[in-house]
Amino acid sequence: MDPPVVTPYVLTVDADVRDLRAADRLLHTLAAELALPEGVFGCTHLVRGDRPRVACSLALPTEPLLRTAQERLTAGGHAVSPGAPDAVGRAVLYPGVSSLTGTLTIADLLSRSAIDRVTVLGSPGPPAPDTRLVTGGHVRPQWQNDKLVLTTMPAVGGTLVPFEVADPTPCCADH
Incomplete structure (x- = not known):
């Protein structure tokens, strides 16, 4: 696996999801729960290796929104890390x-x-x-x-x- 791509205002949520449909639903749920604005990018990323799964990344427009999202996701029991797992995510949430x-x-x-x-x-x-x-x-x-x-x-x-x-x-x- 390539090293995570660290971009300002991006975080990864690893909820141990196994398929794309479940990851899509998770992104929509997180966007609603966090009341994220329309311009957010939410992507899925296939994670290979000894524990294959689908991770989700959120690219947020501001640093305060990133901090708030990270705090709320962590408090909700999600594994959150900075950056994206890779640079080739599949976009589920995006402008338009x-x-x-x-x-x-x-x-x-x-x-x-x-x-x-x-x-x-x-x-x-x-x-x-x-x-x-x-x-x-x-x-x-x-x-x-x-x-x-x-x-x-x-x-x-x-x-x-x-x-x-x-x-x-x-x-x-x-x-």
Whole structure:
């Protein structure tokens, strides 16, 4: 495992969560309990090694908010540490996420949210700005080289959909 990435106003919450859905729920719960503002980034991070799990990071806008969050999370029994576990978190909470519902163009997605870039699996270049994206209400970009990047895949009718779906079918579900 790489050493933690220490960035001002970022903390990691390690609640011994084992899957992404539970980590997503935890981030939403923490954001509500802490009354975090809209501009907060909340990410999940896969932690490998002898105890695989999903840790969560929160990037907060101010040092006082960081201190308050850290105190309240620690008092609530959460394991909290400074910085992020790595630099490639999967964003669950980020500016504009609540406006990414239904079908919108790539240009709209980029202008409404903190997402910096969109890629398409199997495509050498970015999609055209007027390409339609069917979000399914589940848009989980990942940090890549300090940019928030959404990976998509082609779908019906020339549209795109996020690569990650909200409720994936487990491998071998019909066995």
